[in-house]
Amino acid sequence: MKIGIIGTGYVGMVTAVGLAELGHNITGTDIALEKIDKANQGIAHIYEPGLEELLKKHLKAGNLTFSHDLDGTISSSDVLFVSVNTPQQEDGSADMSFVESVSRRIAENLNGYKLIVEKSTVPVKTSSWIKRIVCLYKKQDYDFDVASNPEFLREGSAVKDFLEPDRIIIGAETDKARDILTKIYKKFQDRILITNIDTAELIKHASNSFLAMKISYINLISDLCEKTDANVELVAEGMGLDSRIGKQFLKAGVGYGGSCFPKDVRALVKIGEDLGVDLNMLKEVDKVNTARVERFVEKIKKALWILKDKQIAVLGLAFKPETDDIRNAPSIRVIQALQSEGALLRLYDPKAAENMKEEVPESAKVVYSDSPYEAVKEANAALLITEWDEFRCLDLKKVKELMANPIIIDGRNIFEPEKVRELGFEYYSVGRE
Ligand code: NAD
Numbered sequence: 210m211k212i213g214i215i216g217t218g219y220v221g222m223v224t225a226v227g228l229a230e231l232g233h234n235i236t237g238t239d240i241a242l243e244k245i246d247k248a249n250q251g252i253a254h255i256y257e258p259g260l261e262e263l264l265k266k267h268l269k270a271g272n273l274t275f276s277h278d279l280d281g282t283i284s285s286s287d288v289l290f291v292s293v294n295t296p297q298q299e300d301g302s303a304d305m306s307f308v309e310s311v312s313r314r315i316a317e318n319l320n321g322y323k324l325i326v327e328k329s330t331v332p333v334k335t336s337s338w339i340k341r342i343v344c345l346y347k348k349q350d351y352d353f354d355v356a357s358n359p360e361f362l363r364e365g366s367a368v369k370d371f372l373e374p375d376r377i378i379i380g381a382e383t384d385k386a387r388d389i390l391t392k393i394y395k396k397f398q399d400r401i402l403i404t405n406i407d408t409a410e411l412i413k414h415a416s417n418s419f420l421a422m423k424i425s426y427i428n429l430i431s432d433l434c435e436k437t438d439a440n441v442e443l444v445a446e447g448m449g450l451d452s453r454i455g456k457q458f459l460k461a462g463v464g465y466g467g468s469c470f471p472k473d474v475r476a477l478v479k480i481g482e483d484l485g486v487d488l489n490m491l492k493e494v495d496k497v498n499t500a501r502v503e504r505f506v507e508k509i510k511k512a513l514w515i516l517k518d519k520q521i522a523v524l525g526l527a528f529k530p531e532t533d534d535i536r537n538a539p540s541i542r543v544i545q546a547l548q549s550e551g552a553l554l555r556l557y558d559p560k561a562a563e564n565m566k567e568e569v570p571e572s573a574k575v576v577y578s579d580s581p582y583e584a585v586k587e588a589n590a591a592l593l594i595t596e597w598d599e600f601r602c603l604d605l606k607k608v609k610e611l612m613a614n615p616i617i618i619d620g621r622n623i624f625e626p627e628k629v630r631e632l633g634f635e636y637y638s639v640g641r642e
Contacts, residue, residue: 210233210234210287210288210389210392210393211234211236211285211286211287211288212228212233212234212235212236212286212287212288212289212290212393213235213236213237213238213282213283213285213286213288213289213290214228214235214236214237214238214289214290214292214328215238215239215279215282215283215289215290215291215292215293215311216239216291216292216293216294216307216311216329217237217238217239217241217244217245217248217275217292218239218244218255218292218293218294219255219257219364219367219468219534220292220328220329220360220362221237221239221290221292221293221328222237222244222248222253222254222255222257222260222264223257223260223362223367223368223371224290224292224328224360224371225237225273225275226260226263226264226267226273226368227263227368227371227372228290228393229263229267229270229272229273230263230266230267230372231372231393231394231396232272233272233393234272234273235267235272235273235274236274236275236276236282236285236286237273237274237275237276237282238275238276238277238278238279238282239275240279242277245275245276245277248264248275249268249274249275251264251265251268252264255532255533255534256532256533256560257364257365257367257368257531257532258365258366258368258369258531259368259369260367260368263368279314280314280317280318283314283315283318283319283323284318284320286323287321287322287323287324287389288323288324288326288389288393289315289323289324289325289326290326290328290358291308291311291312291325291326291327291328291329292328292329292360293307293308293311293329294307294329295307295308295329295330295331295472295476296468296472297471297472297475297476300479301475301476301478301479302332302475302476302479302480302483303330303331303332303472303476303479305331305332305335305338307329308327308329308331308335308339309338309342312325312338312339312342312343312346313342313346315343315353316342316343316344316345316346316347316348317346317347317348319343319347319348319349319351319353320349320351321351322351322352322353322354322385323351323353323354324353324354324355324356324385324386324389324390325339325343325353325354325355325356326355326356326357326358326390327339327355327356327357327358327359327410328358328359328360330359330360330413330414330417330469330473330476331357331410331413332410332414332476332479332480333407333410333411333414333480334407334410335410336355336356336357336380336406336407336410339355340355343355354381354382354383354385354386355386355406356379356380356381356382356386356387356390356406356409357378357379357380357381357406357409357410358377358378358379358380358390358409359378359409359410359412359413360413361374361375361376361413361416364467364528364529364531364532364534365529365530365531365532366531374397374400375400376400376401376402377394377397377400377401377402378402378404378409378412378413379391379394379401379402379403379404379409380403380404380405380406380407380408380409380410380412381403381405381406382405382406387403391403413473414473414476414477414480415477417469417470417473417474418473418474418477418491418494420458420470421465421470421471421473421474421491421494421495421498422490422491422494423457423458423459424458424459424460424464424465424470424498425464425465425493425494425495425497425498426459427441427444427445427458427459427460427461428461428462428464428497428498428501428639429497430444430445430461430640431461431639431640432504432640434461434640434641435639435640435641438642439640440640440641440642441461441622441639441640441641442461442622442640442641444640445459445460445461460621460622461622461639461640462501462596462620462621462622462639463501463502463505463539463543463594463620463621463639464497464498464499464501464502464539465498465528466528466529466536466537466538466539467528467529467534467536467537467538468534468536468537470498471495471498471537472537474491474494474495475495477491478491478492478495501539502539502542502543502546503546505539505543505592505618505620506543506546506547508618508637509521509547509590509592509618511637512590512616512618512635512637513589513590513616516547516550516551516552517550517551517552518551518552518553519552519553519589519590520552520553520554520555520587520588520589520613521547521552521553521554521555521588521589521590521591521592522554522555522556522557522578522581522584522585522588522590522591522592522612523540523543523544523547523554523555523556523557523584523592523594524557524558524581524584524585524591524592524593524594524595524597524600525540525557525558525593525594525595525596525597525600525621526538526540526556526557526558526561526562526564526565526594526595527540527558527560527561527595527597528540528595529595529596530595530596530597530598531560531597532560532561533560533561533563533564534561534564535561535564535565535568538561538594538595539594539620540558540565540594540595541565541568541569543592543594543620544556544569544575548569548574548575551574552574553574554574554575554576555576555577555578555583555584555585555586555588556569556575556576556577556578556584557577557578557579557580557581557583557584558595558597559597559599561595562577565577581599581600581603581608582607582608582611585608585611585612586611586612587611587612587613588611588612588613588614589612589613589614589616590614590616590617590618591608591612591616591617591618592617592618592619592620593617593618593619593620593621593623593624594620594621595621596621596623600623601623601624605624605629605632605634606632609632609633609634614635615632615633615634615635616634616635616636616637617629617634617635617636617637618637618638619636619637619638619639620638620639621639622638622639622640622641624636624638626638626641626642
């Protein structure tokens with residue numbers, strides 16, 4: 210069985226390498242030709258722990274290759290995983306034009322039975338549209354199936370998540386499609402849940418929105434904590450000890466970002482609207498999240514009053530640790546707010562600086578630093594926006610000596626308030642004194 214991966218971005222690249230590691234023959238293709246060229250040289254275009262090692266391993270073993278040729282990849286594959294982007298549109302809905310375009314190309318190159326697998330996050334009912342498009346555009350009368358196999362990997366631990374999944378969701382409506390996917394994921398047979406396609410599509414949006422809801426929930430609770438003597442870290446710990454609640458995704462902070470949660474919550478709201486179901490609760494989740502950055506900027510102003518010409522170190526740019534992804538990162542909105550107030554910024558991130566330079570170019574008022582220590586030199590305040598381990602291990606005595614004013618505004622509760630204050634810092638964090 211030959212498997213083609215269409216769209217080798219974060220998900221497609223990890224899927225290609227992950228399926229190769231499961232022993233399959235994989236060809237990845239993408240319209241971004243530079244990604245393909247790099248991949249064929251054993252270079253991953255994204256930073257993801259363990260990815261490049263496996264990429265090199267399977268290129269060498271010969272069961273993984275990357276091609277510029279979309280049509281050729283379609284005609285030579287039995288199974289096609291579609292992992293193209295489904296970005297948010299102005300009205301909140303997912304832009305399905307990339308999926309539609311790929312569906313047409315598959316139709317035009319149908320040269321035998323093919324299983325088309327939705328790997329991208331798509332609105333419920335997308336499979337019906339893919340089927341319709343393939344039927345409308347196919348030139349030869351071959352059979353095909355569409356199935357849903359949503360991806361649950363987390364950036365930063367994507368390879369591990371792919372190879373040690375909690376569950377494999379297979380939404381299929383024919384025995385053939387179900388059997389092919391079950392065979393592909395044979396190694397995880399104890400973790401496979403088979404559903405119809407609508408259910409599988411909805412599982413992905415429902416899961417992401419639920420996790421986003423947990424984050425917004427604890428952030429709301431953190432606001433209450435700030436008005437009282439309660440400590441949000443301990444509230445979350447106390448809640449998480451209840452096995453019905455669980456500890457994960459109860460970290461108060463500057464809110465969620467990334468290419469999935471913000472867009473998936475809004476897409477589900479729109480899906481509800483289109484289907485006549487009011488998902489008001491999720492609108493609130495989004496609203497609470499958007500307000501986090503504003504609250505964080507208020508804390509900076511509380512500490513510094515006037516931001517104009519203040520030198521501020523921004524530690525952490527990626528939307529989460531262990532990734533170079535800055536899509537929808539809270540850091541972007543914080544930086545924009547500080548720029549509009551005329552602050553002088555020194556930015557540092559272990560992996561995401563190059564990506565951020567495209568969003569926030571270097572200028573007289575924005576400098577990218579090579580180390581956190583360089584960033585905090587002469588700073589009037591240091592902001593922590595991404596919880597990289599590197600920041601947990603900072604030599605705070607050295608940081609204090611380097612800063613003009615020892616003020617830390619911690620948007621991820623990385624440090625213990627007492628310890629930092631003992632060292633002589635003025636310290637602000639989220640939902641605790
Ligand atoms: P991405 O933007 O990194 O990758 C998408 C890739 O598809 C790009 O490289 C793009 O060039 C390519 N592409 C677009 N049109 C194409 C075409 N016609 N032919 C070939 N390639 C084409 O996006 P991503 O983060 O990998 O996400 C892909 C999908 O997976 C989205 O629906 C997303 O919501 C979902 N998802 C993402 C994550 C995540 O953590 N990033 C996790 C689970 C699911």
